[in-house]
Amino acid sequence: MLYIVGFGAGNHGGMTFDAEAAILRSDIIVGYTAYTELLRKIYPHKEYYCTGMKQERERVEYALEQAASGKTVSLVCSGDSGVYGMAALTLELAEKMAETDIEIVPGVTAALSGGALLGAPLTHDFAVISLSDLLTPMEKIEKRLECAAMGDFSVVLYNPSSKKRADYLSRACDILMKYKSPETVCGYVKNIGRDGEQSRILSLNELKNTSVDMFTTVFIGNSETRCIHGKMVTPRGYRNV
C-alpha cells in the first residue's frame, strides 16, 4: 500500500488527520531530505528513506518497489501531494510497474497556509504559477504570467527564486505590470509554519525590487485587493455588480 501524503507546511497543527494516520500506519516514510527532517521531529520513531533534490524519480521508484514488496509506505510532500507534488509522477511510473494500491492524501498547500498568514488574498479567482524553468520553458511561464495579469487574477508564485534564477521575480513583476498597477497590493511569506517564519505586505513595484529565497511564497493581489490593518484582503466580489 502506497500513500502519497501532503503534510502541509511542516508543523503538526497544519497536518490533516488523514495525513497523520497514513504516516503512523506506514512501515517506511519516503521523501526529500528537508521534508523528512521536519517529520522526524514529529514522528521520531518511524523509519525514513530520504533522497536529495532532483532525485524525485529514484525516490518514487523506491516507494513503489517497497509498496509492491508488501510494505505500507508513505511518500511525503510538503504542502499538498498534488500541487507541484509527487502524485503525478507516481501515477505515471506506477503505470509500468506491478499493480499497487495507491491513495492520494491531500494537504494544505502554501497558497492556503501562506494566504492565511497574510490575511485573505485568495478570496476570489486566482492563478498559481511556478517560476522554476527546470521542466517548463521560460516562454510558457511568461505567457502564463501575462495571461493571469490580463485576467485580473490574484496570483500566487511558487519557487520565486533560486541562486541561478535571482532575477526571475523581478522579471515576473515586470510582466505582471503590463496589466496590473504598480500599486497592486502584494505580500510574501517565508518559512511558513516553520522556524524563521516571516511575512510582509508591499506594493507590486516594491516587490519588483525585493529579493526572496526559494522558501518564500509570493502573493499578488487583483485590482480590488486592499491592505486592511496590515492584512492583505481580496474582497469576495466586485462593487457595482
Next chain:
Amino acid sequence: MLYIVGFGAGNHGGMTFDAEAAILRSDIIVGYTAYTELLRKIYPHKEYYCTGMKQERERVEYALEQAASGKTVSLVCSGDSGVYGMAALTLELAEKMAETDIEIVPGVTAALSGGALLGAPLTHDFAVISLSDLLTPMEKIEKRLECAAMGDFSVVLYNPSSKKRADYLSRACDILMKYKSPETVCGYVKNIGRDGEQSRILSLNELKNTSVDMFTTVFIGNSETRCIHGKMVTPRGYRNV
C-alpha cells in the same frame, strides 16, 4: 477571540489538527447551516449558530459581536477559510468594529481534495475560477476563462452550476475550447468526502454536454494532461524542455 476555520471537505480525516483545536476551544460555532450540520455529526456537544445562504454578512457580524463580548468563536467555512470563504469579509467588517483577536486557520479546499480523488490534475500551474455571477460581472468571469485557456493553465471551476445558471458550465466549456482541444482530459467530483461522493473523467467536449450541480467541483486539464488507469494526471513539466 475569533477563529476563521477552514474545515476541509467535511469528513474528520480531511480536517487539520489546528482546525479541530479551534473548534474544541470555542464557546460557539458559527456557520452556514449545511456546513454546521456536517460539524454537528463530528462535534455533537458544541453550541452552534447557523444562518442560511446569502446571509454571510449577518453571520460574520454575529461572530464578531460574540468575540467582542469575550467569547471564543469559530466561524467555519467548508474547504479553506480564504478561498471563496469568510476570511476577507470578516477582516473587512472587523475594520469598523471593536478590536478583536482574529486567527485564520486554513483548510484543504475542494481543488485539492477533489484533485486527490481524480488523481493529480493540479501538478502544474493552475487557475481557480468561480462561475457564480452573484458578486462578479459575467464579462469578468468570461474574460478569466479565456485568459486561463490562453495560458494553458489547468482550470478548477467552483460553483459550476445552480438552478438559475443551468447552462453556465456549457458556456464556460465553449470559451475554454477557443484555446483548449475538445479532447482535453477533464474530471469532476461531486460531494467530496461526503455521502454520495462520485467522480468521473471525461473530455472537455463531453463535459460541455454534462449537467452538474452546485456541490460539484470541475477540473479541466492542460495540454499535457493524460488519463492513466482511470486517473487524471497532469505531468510536472513539459517534454522537450
